[in-house]
Amino acid sequence: MYATEKSGGELSGGGPSVRGMTDAIVVEGLVKRYGATTALDGVDLTVAEGSVLGLLGPNGAGKTTVVRTLTTLLAPDAGRAEVLGLDVVRDADRVRAVIGLTGQYAAVDEYLTGFENLEMVGRLYRLGKREARKRAGELLERFDLTDAANRPAKTYSGGMRRRLDIAASLINRPRVLFLDEPTTGLDPRSRLAMWEFIAELADGGTTILLTTQYLEEADRLADRMVVIDSGRVIARGTADELKAQVGGQRLEFTVTDAAVLPRMAVRLRPLGLDDPVVDEQARRLSLPVSGGAEVVAEALRLLDGDTSQIFDVGLRRPDLDDVFLALTGRVAETDTAASDATTVGSAR
């Protein structure tokens, strides 16, 4: 059933024009200013119920501001936002009762134990003492924190804190979950584990809005994506649609001696959809092509045995990094940046 809803989501979500009963999140013309700075400059987006939307953008693009508005932490200066049909300004209290939020920093009380953290949040959702404790136990179990349940969160690793934070946002079984950069600063293994948890939640039918700087993350988890930059939506669609915007696949050769590249370029020209691009520094030749493996065979035939200098050859499909570069003119955060973030995170 959710699979159906999800594929439906792929058709209707993301765009401002198509709206239906099934949209869990509707954002129209959202504007937020901080003094002279415009953080959001008319953002429109929708998220179909039961689907996952990846909100992408570089640092300072406005991703967190969107999340804070939708979770009632900030009041917009113009435009409106609804969660499950409830206005985030007028019905803020009712919105809070149906959403879960995991912010950028693992918002757990480090002096409380994992169990106490969850119990406290449960109490604040007014679950009652017994139910809050029961729910805390269930979630600790689910997020592999049972062994650490009675240790202060201060002693947790970054990944454990993040898991505890997500567990806290799930206490009230929210129908809509906001995850603001849920894996920033996590080591690769914790990130993979987090992805599995998020995918599980999505499979269970939770509507998720996820912000991330990691394109791989969005590609893996999100049904649809919205790319924002400087407070505006600059692209939206599925991963494939976004990739199609950037262009098709390329044939790439890497050689051991750059001197052979001009000769190769002449020989390969008839195979390409456009002129080959030669990067002598990287000793690389790149050629826009269409077709599959046979293109590679054809290319090698055109080179006519002159292949002794070839170090590597392959078909490359554009990934979201290419999308990002094409859309914003900037290189997206890479995993190098991710490991930097880890250092900064632990220093803080």
Added chain:
Amino acid sequence: MSSLSIAVEDGLTITRRNLVKVKRVPELIVFATLSPIMFVLLFRYVFGSAIPIEGISYAEFLLPGIFAQTIVFGSTITGAGLAEDLQKGLIDRFRSLPMAPSAVLVGRTVADLALNALSIVVMGVTGLIVGWRIRSSFGEALAGLALLLLFAYAMSWLMATVGLLVRAPEVVQQASFIVIFPLTFIANTFVPTNNFPAVLKWIADWNPVSAVVQAARELFGNTAPILQTSDVWSLQHPVLYTLLWSAVLLAVFVPLSVRIYRRTASR
């Protein structure tokens, strides 16, 4: 559930949370108890050996003063605690929950009130050992304690507003030092004000801390007929003046800090 009972319940949940921290961070207890003990001993024996107070021992003169100084300094804990919660993203978490908007502030100020009460008890016991005496009735002494705690609670709300606006725990503590030091020293806290320069004397006379101290001295019976107090209205009616200040502080800063809280989010 009525919104009042929700506010009380959520406030208690947050109070418990803050008190758990006190339990888990022994340094906090140490600071809340050791530094007052140190102050009592230092002032009692350093100032006490040089400052003769007519008609009364210095220990008796000192203790109400040091009670007031300690609770005023204690209020910075409220501001620093809130700034820390804000910095760590906890306020974002709380604000995304359907809880009473006053709860985080109530929970913080009530927990700090408990800490202040503990400080006063520890100082009081230390004081009794080094020569302080309560010379009033049990009821008056209790009223003195209550008045001190009321003023401490009101100051906590003022510092709550500061904490939410300043947002950095270290800055809250250092900035408030600059204000609180003169506030507690340009007063009758440690020495009689009779020989202050005119301007300082005027400030000391109307300084609410002076009134708190004078009220505590009267309620604990630590006064002497020969000991002259300024004849300004504030020191002739110190209990009333303290109550007025507490009421004004609460009336201004409770609604103000709740309002700021409702719009605040970490950056």
